[in-house]
Amino acid sequence: MTTRLLRRLSPLAGCLFSVCGWAADTTPNQPAVRVFTSPWARLFSGSESSFSAALTYNSDLARHPVYVPTGSDSSEIRDKYNQRLLLSMQYSPMSYFFANMTVRMPLQDTNKYSTDFVYSFGYDDWHPGTFSLVYGNYNDNNHFYPASGDRHTYFEQGAWTFAYKFSLPDSVEKHLLINKEDALICQVGYSYVPRYYSLADSGIKRNKSSLLASCGYTLLQHYFLRVSSFYYPDSQQQQPWDYDYTYSIGYVSSYLPGAVSVHYDNYTGTRYPWRSDANANFRRGTINLSWTLPF
Template sequence: MQAGVFTSRWGRLFSGNDDKFSGALSVTSGLKEQLLTIPNGSESAQQKRKVNQLLNLSLQYSPYSYWFANITNRVPIADASRYTADFRYSFGYDDWHANTFSAVYSNYGDNHFFPSGNSRRTYFEQGAFTFAYKFSLPKAVEAPLLINKGDSIICQVGYSWVPRYYSLKDNDIRANKNVVLGGCGYTLKQHFFLRATAFWFPDGSQQQPWNGDYSYSFGYAGYTPGSFSIQYSNYSGTRFPGNGGNARFREGTISLIWFLPI
């Protein structure tokens, strides 16, 4: 399915865009207050409890076929300054049709236009290289699962490698984080969607408190330039029963997205 350019941490593998240039303007909001560290200078920061609300501008360039480069610029709606503005980026090859392969690099870490202290603008080595295969279910399996004629299900399996990552237990940078992933997305009446992805860490010590066992999202998307999308997503700290973490619904975020008419 096509889902524009505003993608979640793992949603890139379910989405794509046929336009050479595309963009989206969105507002995201958490559902509860949380303690946030807010930089307010090149050498200083404050901690504050608030609902994390962001204004995002996402831009994508696809020069050929399903090759793409994507950047999302983020600014807090409150406490906005050059030090609180950050960005996320990804690039690679992502054919969103079934029975195709994807190779994507994505970085959703500590990327700041104006970093504090001696921090770098981005830590490329802490991004993820993800390789995945998308596929359709066999007709005999898919047909009983579809609610309406014209609905569709697409699934994926993949592997993600992070060269360097922060370990909370060690309070240090460690090497070679490995994640195996698999999931499916259901499209209802061509616009409503539900996606879920599960993650397995071959080395359980590499899974950090913010790394979920699974992620999920659902909502409505218009897809065409000038249309709107609204979605809920939850992927941080979601854990299966007995594995700790916090999978409450209020830990997720709501996004209102406008696909720019460009």
């Protein structure tokens, strides 16, 4: 039981099914924020190539118990900074259709059993006034070499997210922007997970739903802040690791191949200030340094 829980509490390198907006390298007065339903799509949005790749160094801010597979039938719980090297690969055959896979290799306790992956696919246009439909599986139980009796992935535990991106009215936006060249794009959506693990029931449950709203702000075309908020119509479906909100701040040099970005992300089990277990979990967040490969 403890092992299974820790596998779900382990901080993820991605956004799970949260909404992400990043700054872009654009000309003045051109919308700079790019908001994506898929968390990894933002790394490749400036590439004209059908295939793109990126490397990311990912590290927790604080030590915490980490589930470490050591063999097909063995594992350990270790208290450490969970540092990982991520290789993200994306194929975009046309328009804003895409398929993405990220391989996550720990920099300590490295072995074929501890290396895992996340993946997503769908249609995701960053422009305001567009809809997106994306499937994302960012769970910690996707393994190339799974434990005995486990599957490589549990497709039914991924999230389907339908969202709509929009700009705020000019009468509102002008009071929120610090500079004329800054930009703000928001998104609302609905996520559905066919199967999910329930801590209270110690087993798999069906049909988890959540509503989401997100905004991404670009400062001076390169610095960004994004905040996402979530609501669970059935509060019993929200697990301790399911967040009320997420937040991220950072810098990106451009969206072109060879670009570098550094950002802090927090996708842990945050709770709103008015809740009895309110927390922002700042030290449970991660620092990320990403490089889009120049090809």
